[in-house]
Amino acid sequence: MSRPHCPRCSRPLDHCLCAxxxxxxxxxxxLILQHPSEVRHALNTARLAALGLNNAELRVGEVFEDLPALLAQPGYRACLLFxxxxxxxxxxxxRQLDGLPALLIVPDGTWRKARKLLHCNPLLATLPRVTLVDGLESRYRLRKAPMPGALSTIEAVVSALGVLEAPAQFDALLKPFEALIEGQIEAMGVETFRRNHQRG
Incomplete structure (x- = not known):
């Protein structure tokens, strides 16, 4: 019998992160475009990011038929974080926004799945692409980053907003993410974590 889950954060009720x-x-x-394979992922940080931001939306799929309408929101300049x-x-x-707010499109999935989202939605290729600043390091201590600067989706969103809306900071978004990691370390046992994951 499966454990009851919170309908909002999708975590087991005894590990609900909503608070x-x-x-x-x-x-x-x-606008986070999430590959369907990520929905049941233990972390699903894209969902946490969308829940924590008033001006965010999470869409799940491979092909987004309404993407033209989503990108045509008046008063924003769209860009693709990839x-x-x-x-x-x-x-x-x-610096090129000239006072306009950005519409930040964030693909969510493994690198392979994120590239598939771009392939299945050619309109995304027409957007200006942006990258995060160099030298960022993920706080996700349970997984080795596939390349330098690779962040979880929620970390990427926090970093991007910190640039687009400086001097405002959005680190509060990371609280449930960090609690999730601590919970996973606790579940595996601190000794196991130290042995397998801590950098020597």
């Missing part, structure tokens, strides 16, 4: 999820306002609109040859550093894009 830690803030409700933060931002000028930037965040690396590539044509990608520009986010601070550079922020």
């Amino acid at each position: 830690l999820i803030p409700r933060l306002s931002s000028r930037t609109r965040v 690396p590539g040859e044509q990608a520009q550093p986010l601070p550079q894009f922020a």
Whole structure:
């Protein structure tokens, strides 16, 4: 018999994170496009990010038929948070906004699944691509990053908003993420974590 889950944060009721999820306002609109394979992921940080931001939306799928309408929201300048040859550093894009808020499109999935989202939704390729600043390190201590600067979705959103809305900070979004990691370390046992995950 499966454990009862919270309908909001999708965590088991005895590990519900809702009390830690803030409700933060931002000028930037965040649109997270989540590959269906991520929905049942133990972390699902995209869901936590969408719940913690008033001006955010999480859409799940591979093909988004209404993407033209989602991107055509008046008063925003859209950009795609994804690396590539044509990608520009986010601070550079922020300087070009001329007072307009950004519409930040964030694909959520493994690198392979995120690339599939771009392939299945060619309209995304028409957007200016942006990347986070160099030198960022993930707080997700349970998994080795596949490449330098690789962050979880919620960390990427927090970092991006910190640039787009400086000097405002959005670190409060990370509280449920950090509680989730602590819970996983506790479940595996601190000794097991130290042996297998801590950097020597």
